Amino acid sequence: MAAERTRRLTPLQLARLLRSAAAEKKAWDPVVIDVREQTSVADYFVICEGETDRQVRAIADGMVEAAKAKDRRPLAVDGYGDAGWILLDFDSVLAHVFLPGERSYYDLESLWAPAAKRRGRGCLCF
Numbered sequence: 001m002a003a004e005r006t007r008r009l010t011p012l013q014l015a016r017l018l019r020s021a022a023a024e025k026k027a028w029d030p031v032v033i034d035v036r037e038q039t040s041v042a043d044y045f046v047i048c049e050g051e052t053d054r055q056v057r058a059i060a061d062g063m064v065e066a067a068k069a070k071d072r073r074p075l076a077v078d079g080y081g082d083a084g085w086i087l088l089d090f091d092s093v094l095a096h097v098f099l100p101g102e103r104s105y106y107d108l109e110s111l112w113a114p115a116a117k118r119r120g121r122g123c124l125c126f
Contacts, residue, residue, distance in 0.1 A: 009070055011092035015044035018088075018095050021066035022048040025059040027097070033113050045112060046095040049103045053083035060086040060097045 009017065015032045022030040030048035035041075046063075050056040057080065064074060067090065076089040085102045088095040096108060 009072060011043040014067065014070075014072060014090060015046050015093045017066050017070065018046045018063045018090075018093065019048070021062045022046065022059050022095075022097070025050075025055070025062040027055075027059045028100070031109065033109065035112050038112060042094045043092040044094075045108065046093060047098070047103070047108055048096075049098040049100050051100070053099065056083040056086055056097050056099055060088060060095075063088055063095055063097070 012032075019030045019032050027048035027050055030046065033045040033047065034043070035045055036043045048059060050059050060077070060080065060083075064077075067073065072090060074088045074090050077086065078089075079086040084099050085106070086097040088097070096103075098106070
């Protein structure tokens with residue numbers, strides 16, 4: 001049991017793993033946002049975008065495969081069919097993979113990291 005606990009990823013480690021997996025699939029501007037003080041829905045958001053619906057699906061697939069390699073699976077996947085915005089729910093980490101127009105329209109970075117934006121630091125990124 002102790003070995004299982006040490007092997008388990010923390011939410012931040014999982015978020016970084018997902019961001020890295022997205023970058024490996026050539027995602028644009030992958031970021032991790034710490035939302036622990038703003039909501040109980042999740043601890044971290046991973047946000048990125050792909051150029052086409054095919055790339056958005058490939059990024060999401062790469063994230064799921066990276067998580068599976070660490071014995072983590074998403075609780076739910078939404079939006080895979082049209083691939084304008086795919087949401088991967090890993091409980092404490094929500095991964096959002098967008099097409100560029102969808103990402104700019106919903107602008108989750110501004111919504112969830114307003115203080116960091118005002119200070120000119122971008123997101124609370126890790």
